[in-house]
Amino acid sequence: MRPDLLRMKEVALIYLDRSGGLQKFVDDCKRYNDSKQSYAVYRFIISINPSDIAELDAALGNQILHKPMKAAQIFQSVCFIAIKTLSLIEQLQTEAQINIVLKPTHLPPLPSYVLSLCEFPLDYMSQRFYMSEGIVIAMGTVTKYTQGARFLCSEETCPFSEGFNYIRVHIPGATESATVRNDFVCSLCASPLQEDMKFRVLGDKQLVEMIDAKALSAFQGYSNNKPHFRIQSFTVFLRDELSNKMKIGNRYRFIGIPACIQNCSQVTVCIEVNSIQLCSPEGTSGISENFKYLLSLTSSSCWRFTAILANIFASQVVPPGTYNTLKLSILLSLVQTCDRERETADYLDLLIVTSDTLIADSVCLVARGIRHPASNDIFPTVSKDKHGTGTASIQACSALLAKGGICFIGDLLSHKKDKLELLQSVLESRTTTVFIPGKKYGEDVDQQVILPIQTSFWTFVDEDLSSKTYVQKDNTLIGKLDLRSIAANLLDAFGLLIRCNELSCQRALPLLDHIMKKAIDPEEVPYTISQQFRTQDYEELIVFAKNLQVELSSEAERLIHGYYLASRRVRTDSIHGSKLSTSALKLLVSLSKAHTKLSLRKKVLEEDVLIAVLLFESSLTLKHGASVFCVAPNAVFPFDLIDENSLQQRDVYLMQCHQQLLQFIATYGPGTHVTTSEE
Numbered sequence: 001m002r003p004d005l006l007r008m009k010e011v012a013l014i015y016l017d018r019s020g021g022l023q024k025f026v027d028d029c030k031r032y033n034d035s036k037q038s039y040a041v042y043r044f045i046i047s048i049n050p051s052d053i054a055e056l057d058a059a060l061g062n063q064i065l066h067k068p069m070k071a072a073q074i075f076q077s078v079c080f081i082a083i084k085t086l087s088l089i090e091q092l093q094t095e096a097q098i099n100i101v102l103k104p105t106h107l108p109p110l111p112s113y114v115l116s117l118c119e120f121p122l123d124y125m126s127q128r129f130y131m132s133e134g135i136v137i138a139m140g141t142v143t144k145y146t147q148g149a150r151f152l153c154s155e156e157t158c159p160f161s162e163g164f165n166y167i168r169v170h171i172p173g174a175t176e177s178a179t180v181r182n183d184f185v186c187s188l189c190a191s192p193l194q195e196d197m198k199f200r201v202l203g204d205k206q207l208v209e210m211i212d213a214k215a216l217s218a219f220q221g222y223s224n225n226k227p228h229f230r231i232q233s234f235t236v237f238l239r240d241e242l243s244n245k246m247k248i249g250n251r252y253r254f255i256g257i258p259a260c261i262q263n264c265s266q267v268t269v270c271i272e273v274n275s276i277q278l279c280s281p282e283g284t285s286g287i288s289e290n291f292k293y294l295l296s297l298t299s300s301s302c303w304r305f306t307a308i309l310a311n312i313f314a315s316q317v318v319p320p321g322t323y324n325t326l327k328l329s330i331l332l333s334l335v336q337t338c339d340r341e342r343e344t345a346d347y348l349d350l351l352i353v354t355s356d357t358l359i360a361d362s363v364c365l366v367a368r369g370i371r372h373p374a375s376n377d378i379f380p381t382v383s384k385d386k387h388g389t390g391t392a393s394i395q396a397c398s399a400l401l402a403k404g405g406i407c408f409i410g411d412l413l414s415h416k417k418d419k420l421e422l423l424q425s426v427l428e429s430r431t432t433t434v435f436i437p438g439k440k441y442g443e444d445v446d447q448q449v450i451l452p453i454q455t456s457f458w459t460f461v462d463e464d465l466s467s468k469t470y471v472q473k474d475n476t477l478i479g480k481l482d483l484r485s486i487a488a489n490l491l492d493a494f495g496l497l498i499r500c501n502e503l504s505c506q507r508a509l510p511l512l513d514h515i516m517k518k519a520i521d522p523e524e525v526p527y528t529i530s531q532q533f534r535t536q537d538y539e540e541l542i543v544f545a546k547n548l549q550v551e552l553s554s555e556a557e558r559l560i561h562g563y564y565l566a567s568r569r570v571r572t573d574s575i576h577g578s579k580l581s582t583s584a585l586k587l588l589v590s591l592s593k594a595h596t597k598l599s600l601r602k603k604v605l606e607e608d609v610l611i612a613v614l615l616f617e618s619s620l621t622l623k624h625g626a627s628v629f630c631v632a633p634n635a636v637f638p639f640d641l642i643d644e645n646s647l648q649q650r651d652v653y654l655m656q657c658h659q660q661l662l663q664f665i666a667t668y669g670p671g672t673h674v675t676t677s678e679e
């Protein structure tokens with residue numbers, strides 16, 4: 001034996017002993033031995049810390065990182081000797097029956113170990129470990145593959161017609177036909193080899209399609225001036241213990257070995273995954289100096305900071321001061337997104353009634369802001385796996401791609417009726433069910449997969465269009481919008497209904513001016529304010545705000561409950577029952593919390609609740625008409641915010657609203673007797 005090989009085997013044994021790997025190996029052997037069953041191959045997973053092993057012996061460390069198959073052979077040999085010397089598995093006969101899977105705990109943090117799937121050339125030939133990262137966009141069902149098989153010589157007199165000399169083991173990147181097929185010949189007598197089927201060892205396999213996170217930008221609103229794009233996904237293989245370890249829509253960092261798979265005339269690059277780690281959300285970089293200064297300037301009132309935020313938000317799209325209610329709602333929706341795996345996340349879905357569709361398109365300032373392309377499906381679909389296996393593959397589609405963010409689905413009425421019904425059920429349950437017919441995909445039984453939809457939805461309806469198609473009813477309630485083209489249940493499923501009707505003649509001028517300027521020079525920044533508070537600053541602010549942990553003060557909680565109960569009472573009639581569902585309570589809490597976060601505070605105050613109530617009541621008024629608790633058409637922004645004085649004026653107005661709210665609760669809230677329409 002070559003001295004360096006012998007040395008590496010010694011080091012491998014020392015490493016196993018020191019790292020605790022030997023004990024684990026002995027335990028695994030015991031399980032095989034106790035089962036008394038004879039297998040073609042015995043599979044062992046060995047965890048390797050590359051730095052520890054490189055410190056022991058640089059040559060072995062190098063081998064593991066750059067020639068993992070060869071390194072596995074070294075461990076295979078060491079493990080075989082250990083089994084034989086210590087009589088660990090009685091049934092085991094040859095070294096070939098040992099299948100070693102090396103799992104590095106990490107790779108050196110150097111560029112040469114990173115495989116970026118959007119950079120070329122890709123090294124997929126060297127069969128070594130790389131780190132990579134991607135978002136799961138499609139996922140196949142778990143199927144079987146051949147982990148190992150035993151072959152025998154078909155010539156009875158040949159010594160290899162028995163025993164465990166011809167063992168085929170799956171290696172990374174190998175297709176099924178590479179592991180088992182019928183044209184192998186005996187190396188002794190050249191007779192054909194035959195598989196001993198009763199010894200075939202099967203494992204689990206799952207094919208997952210991923211895209212580089214950078215590819216998401218193609219779905220984001222602000223790049224929609226490039227309508228033609230193609231996204232190249234890549235396939236990763238999850239085998240055995242890794243099956244079902246990824247979830248659709250999530251972003252993962254993983255270590256794996258790239259390989260090239262030939263399927264008919266197509267060659268596909270894929271990665272055999274070795275270990276998986278869920279990517280934690282981006283760290284908070286803090287907020288810009290200008291926002292900090294603004295926060296200190298506005299500290300005298302709980303309403304001013306968010307008012308100014310909304311007022312100047314998206315000034316690259318609309319002039320400052322226009323559509324403030326919508327812009328505030330968008331900001332609240334953005335800070336309620338949650339990119340962590342959390343069961344109890346809040347969502348704020350917006351339905352915008354407008355004749356100007358510019359804005360929602362352009363301000364999806366979260367990493368997962370997906371603009372749904374009209375040609376695609378919103379919700380997950382099932383299709384045949386494109387690798388020719390005939391198995392089912394679930395495609396993420398827009399809603400799952402937007403996991404933890406916003407999915408902007410464009411014009412609500414452009415979607416077909418069945419899709420809208422599905423949307424309604426998703427908004428209500430936050431889950432969708434995918435049905436996989438067994439017959440079609442080569443399975444014995446039908447399968448149903450329930451997928452959580454952790455996304456907030458934004459959509460709009462064109463006000464001109466939706467009202468023109470119908471003749472106005474005579475008995476329209478005050479403030480109620482005529483939205484008969486939308487099913488009432490769907491309308492209710494959206495958290496907030498917002499109408500952009502501020503575009504009176506007085507407002508139309510700056511907007512027109514803005515559009516003209518943009519048309520002449522699209523790159524020009526039209527307002528100095530846009531330079532002080534850039535889109536990037538808003539993005540950072542949102543990341544910072546959404547990660548704040550906020551809690552309700554008892555006064556805030558009382559106010560929410562009081563309003564909810566009073567409002568439920570006054571909005572109940574004998575025919576339809578109450579127009580307020582229990583989800584309204586959750587929404588009010590969520591809106592209040594969102595306003596607190598956007599104000600960069602941690603405790604929800606009555607002031608936050610007031611904004612939530614005004615937004616909510618405005619939305620209710622648009623849906624069902626005004627109630628006793630009558631709010632102004634632009635309840636949150638009744639005046640133009642042009643100077644300090646107008647902010648002061650708004651504060652006074654909001655304080656009056658607060659008093660009205662308390663009065664409303666006192667009159668109709670819990671513990672009071674009222675005459676409702678029922679009585």
Ligand SMILES: [Zn+2]
Pocket residue numbers: 153154155158159160161186187188189190191
């Ligand atoms: Zn033979």
